Amino acid sequence: MLIGLGVGIDYALFIVTRHRRGLKRGLSVTEAATNAVATTGRAVVFAGATVCIALLGMLILRLSFLNGVAIAASLTVILTVAASVTLLPALLSLIGMRALSRRERRRLAEHGPEPELPTGFAARWSAFVERHPKVLGAVALVVMAVLALPTFSLHLGTSDQGNDPKTATTRKAYDLLADGFGPGVNGPLTLVTKVDGADEKLALDNLDATLRTTEGVASVTPVTFGSGGDTAYLTVVPESSPQSKQTSDLVDRLREEVLPRAEAGTSLDTQVGGMTAGYDDFADIIVAKLPVFVGVVIGLGCLLLLLAFRSIGIPLKAAAMNVAAVASAFGVVTAMFQWGWGSELLGLGSAGPIEPFLPVIMVSVLFGLSMDYQVFLVSRMYEEWLETGDNRRAVRVGLAETSRVINSAAVIMISVFLAFVLSGDRVIAMFGIALAAAVALDAFVLRTLLVPALMHLLGGANWWLPRWLGKRLPRISIEPPECRAAHERLAAATDAEVADVLAEEERQRDVRDIPG
CATH class of the missing domain: 3.30.70.100 (Alpha-Beta Plaits)
Structure with missing residues (x-):
């Protein structure tokens, strides 16, 4: 239930947002829905695949009672992805222009289609990160490191009456x-x-x-x-x-x-x-198998991102961010449930050890959910990079256009996960608080602060892929067909010719082209 609600909210919100943007640009209902599925729908499929990889990684542990959890949760994600790219666009076509508010429909009728440019706090924040990537990146690293410190004292054992x-x-x-x-x-x-x-x-x-x-x-x-x-x-x-x-x-x-x-x-x-x-014996078995489990999950997730974004840096950053999110979430759980910081106030009993099976399930779910935001954020940056070849603009526009939606989805997911704390059951409350903490840190610290800061610092190296590897990788693209064509033209040019290729692309400049 936790996983289904979490990914369902995310996937629907991103597709609906892209659909609404198309309607405001003057597309018909059918064209807007088609474009939303062709762009954000691709990201949803890749994000769902990463979640399933993380969940099915539990099968590696060969612990029979976890097999049902892995298969059931993966089926939930698969069905949610299927509904997001089939049922959801059908419903959007059914409600037509009512996907926009009355005021938005009236403005569209009076002033005609207008490009939805990033404005407000999201645009200002994106520009702020672009101006101060080193300072903000350091602050984010300190926050994540401090929250992860309690993880080093994690004690797996039995909680009892x-x-x-x-x-x-x-x-x-x-x-x-x-x-x-x-x-x-x-x-x-x-x-x-x-x-x-x-x-x-x-x-x-x-x-x-x-x-x-x-x-x-x-x-x-x-x-x-x-x-x-x-x-x-x-x-x-x-x-x-x-x-x-x-x-x-x-x-x-x-x-x-x-x-x-x-x-x-x-x-x-x-x-x-x-x-x-x-x-204790069970905990020893889990701890012994955990490195292999985490390694396989990270490896397969990175491979999928490598195929999607055709870059070495993006998968490596995603793996590091996911490990940071998991470690910090464990730190919050350890401080609250093992050290007892606030567990009595929440009606969850006194301090005690963490259940041995909890890390396995939490790692699977947290890796999956963390990868969602990475895919949604970077896929928009990737579209802009393929269109312009300008890393600063790609990061700035991608963050400005997706941060508000990512944060909105995160707030909804956090509310859903924290609601499970009200069950009064200690183990379920651990899941709820761990997932809520991971989503909060992932959305508000990693994806909207640390990731864009690092991408600004790395510049064009974000999208680097060895030529020999690029020739051997299959073309499984996350971008829509028109972006894929631009990417093929960009890849066909040498470094010295990139500027000429981009100069031939006649495109109208807008406020997004202004640095900072």
């Missing part, structure tokens, strides 16, 4: 047990082993005594044997709560130090189970 709101009956029962019998009683550890003969039973008795003197152990139950006498288990109650780092350290101590010494010279092979041990 101790993290429920204080008014919940489960939390009251948890606190009563902890007060009366110690916090460890809410999450005891279970030690199980196979037993062969009397020597092993004697060793188990000695193990019982050793465990009672182990640091971090509050109590140990007597050894219990199975009906056949070949299996035995005992319960260890830690001194600390199930979700605490001390309990995780106790699990490691038992496995690496206490049990190997106690089992020396016997055939015992004691396994440590229980809530904390299970979640």
Whole structure:
């Protein structure tokens, strides 16, 4: 539901905005809808493909319970893209000129078609970024770095009833047990082993005594044997709560130090189970597979952007921006839920560890959503670059024309995601806040500040592609046919001939040509 609402709002808003712009330019309803699908609709298809790549990347982890999440979410995105490029233009044709407000229709009838030039705050901000790219880029980097700092203290583990709101009956029962019998009683550890003969039973008795003197152990139950006498288990109650780092350290101590010494010279092979041990093992598996997962998602996403924009710099910047957005979103989640900054005020319970499966799903979704804005912003810049060959103008016009729409879509998405915090469920609230934080940072810091600042600093290098690579890449273009023709003329010219090729293109200058 989160993903469907998020991408659905984005895709529809961008296509409708392009359609309305066509109507204001004097195009017929059919022509405006066709042009919107041929331009922004292409960006929607590419953006949806990147989201699906990020989501289906979860299949690499080979964790069966995530396969359903990956496939269901990908189907949601595919159907949303399909509706955006088929049902949406059909509905736009149905409502006709009513896609414009009454005042806009009246102005169109009285004054005729007028080009919609970027004005207001969006145009002023775009010019401001063009004048001060170094300072603004540095400010954006500092903001993202500061927000990402809590990520380094991320602790994956189990949240339990101790993290429920204080008014919940489960939390009251948890606190009563902890007060009366110690916090460890809410999450005891279970030690199980196979037993062969009397020597092993004697060793188990000695193990019982050793465990009672182990640091971090509050109590140990007597050894219990199975009906056949070949299996035995005992319960260890830690001194600390199930979700605490001390309990995780106790699990490691038992496995690496206490049990190997106690089992020396016997055939015992004691396994440590229980809530904390299970979640720690699961977290270790996730962490071990996460680099491969992130690498595959980033690699495939960059490959798709390379095919779309035929540039080396654009995919690399997109990957760096996506990593920054994910790291900062994790920092916000860590500060709020692990450190407890405001979680009680929101009715989400006390501080605790982050669920082990959360990073995987969050990385998938956040990479997908972050790539959306990159595609929409850069595709408009790319159109302008192919038309003019002027990087400063391309970045300025692209930011001025898309920033308002990107910010509007971001505000709507943030509102949708934050609404899920009202569910009162800690895990769902984590998703909602992480996605809201990532979208806010992505839209208001990265795409409207850091990305254009970097593109101004890099100049024409943004669009550089080695000639040998350009010949081997298939032509899967994100731009409309007329821009593609201009691109082919531009690519056919040598660097010395580019100015002459552009000079032959007779185009009327407007206010967008004025630097700054």
